[in-house]
Amino acid sequence: METIRNALDFSDFPRLDLTVAGAVSIAFVVFPLFPHSAFAMATMIQFLMFSLYGMGWNTIGGYGGQVDLGKAQYVGIGAYTTAVMLIRWDVPFWVSMPIGMCLAVGWSFIIGYPLFRLKGHYFAIATIASTLVLKDIFEVWGFVGAARGLEISPIKYNPPDFLRLIFRDDIYYFYTILGFFFLGIFYINWFRKSRLGFQLRSIKDNEDVARSLGINVHWAKVKTYAIATAFVSMVGSFHACYIKSIEPEDTMSLDISILIALMAMLGGAGSLWGPIIGAGILIPLKSYLKEWLGAQAGLVGIDLIIYAGIIMLISAFEPRGIWGIVEKIRRRTRS
């Protein structure tokens, strides 16, 4: 009960933040009721997915200060668990998703325990390496379709199938991922005020001091890594049902790992709203720049140059991301 109360308690945020967050939440809920394009809907779903990936990354990367560039392996574990269980044994999404989360968490303990003996750049490199190794294994593992991956048949199921999460219209996927999105916010709100949350922040500030205070630094990192993993794996399961076709090169690529970290860092690592802001800017920016300046306009590649330029500008202006800019403005206004 105490946990639920903590999760729903946002009273430490300024009223302005809560007003904006409330208005945005209502806008998300009613978004499908207003005229919208299929492209806008697909962009919204991508945004929500990457917000959740970012929230997961933010626990270990933002609050814990451990730069993890290997999250794609857990996207893959979630996606493959759901796809394999559905295709081979017709197991519904709502059963396979938690199983995928458990498998991913189990794998995260195996990977995380030795990896957290490393620090800084070495840890980041090791996370990349572990993803590449797992991806290579999946690419030759016949049981999971090897490099060709798996496809959830587009003709076998009758949409809407709420048990298997097979829909034709994206509105169902939107509300499903929106539900996960709100649950994710509540969970992270609880997490940041939990004992583990405080331990992590002290580890981030000064690991030796944290250790001298009696915090089991290594174990706190491993546990948080598992929490981050569960988030990412959950969205991975959703991804499998949404796209209906997964392959290692698409699901477990280094690009995904970097994008996840980039969204959270650019939005503002270590803050509740940071990953959401990062995804909210980068996902629509990339999609719509491509739409306006891409193939049809005959300006192929210009969209990518502008996209990269904006990322570099934000990073150069405020390394703590967009949330850092907001806080800077706030401090100036107060003083």
Next chain:
Amino acid sequence: MRSIFRFSMLVFGLLAMAGLLAPTGALGVKEVKIGVIYPLTGGAAAAGRELRAGVELATKIANGVMADLPMTMAQNSGIKNLGGAKIKLIFKDHEGNPTLGADLAKKLILDDKVDGILGCYFSSVTKTVSAVCEQYNVPMINASSTSPALTKRGLKWFWRTTPHDKWFTKDLFELLKGLTEGKVQGVKAVPKKEIKNLASACEKTEWGSHVSGLIKEFAKEYGFKLRKSFLYAAKSADLSSEVRSLKASRADVMLFASYTSDAILMVKTLKAQKAHPKVIWGQDAGFEKPEFRSTLGDSISGILTRTVFLPKVVEIKKLAGQVNALYKKKTGNDLGGASARAFTGLQTWVAVLEKAGSTKPADIQAAANAIYIPGKELVVPWKGIKFSTSGDELGQNILGSGLIGQYQKGKDGKISLEIVYPFDVSSADMIFPFAGF
């Protein structure tokens, strides 16, 4: 009251006359929108440009009249059975990303209201896009994805004009067999032990991994020994360890399935490490792109690639020569396997729409299932286009065929592709063994 009644009658009368006098075409279809999804940025951007140019040229011919071209679509302006409706292309760039491809397909179908889709080159993207089309009952024609699995899924809204990799890989082994039997033009029978050891390196998405599997299958069937077989990432910035592994296998024949940038990098690395197999063969794609030739220059002399179109085809097919001239005028390059197939894909769309006489999906579906385009109307050297409507390869064109070409230096000092397989249409003696870099 009476005056109001009279006024109403007058208005209705005028409206009725306007309706009768209006040309019937005004109520018909003005344009047919085809969504075209290709990789226009990223590692396969060069292929994307070629595909786009092929489709645009076919559209220009279909929307205008070019009476001297012996093909039905060049004789009419627009789609004749749709009141001369013009083809309008809406291009999208999938970047080689299957997830993005699926989102773009939804956009084309739901927002742009396209009548059909053409694409996507990458088999992995074609898989997700065709699944979206199947969900929304929107017809999709694929002209250049060759993973055999694509037409084995029982889809009812997906048709593929190009032959697939099973046929192409079989062609390769027929060529190797022909080498041992003395069937290859300009080469005496080679003892099998001299070319028995094979090694393959294929990029690791849907397409490459399937080709790798097929090479294993056929090597066994034809009695060759596959000493090394692995997959690699097409985006790799360095392939030196892969090439070391190939060299260590001491293979006589090296086989590749690569996209453009990795095909170039692979050959550069083979050259740098002084690899010297007797045969180097590429499964089309990167090995056939103009950039492959322009970047690597003379060093590719002797390398083989499978394809469905070579500039030499113009010597045996007048239509191919005419279209090639138009394409060269537009791009500065000859038609290649990708552009010729993209051209044929759009041509198939036009033929299907002519036969359907409607843009209703069900009519297009029925027309596609019944269509027959004779080989004489195509730029590619196939017997024609006719889609399978039963069995385990629904929607596959059953009249396609492949070619194997070899890069050779001509008398003018330029590198060009000569046909070496099928043996009966060979355009030059095959260079065997590969002379080295």
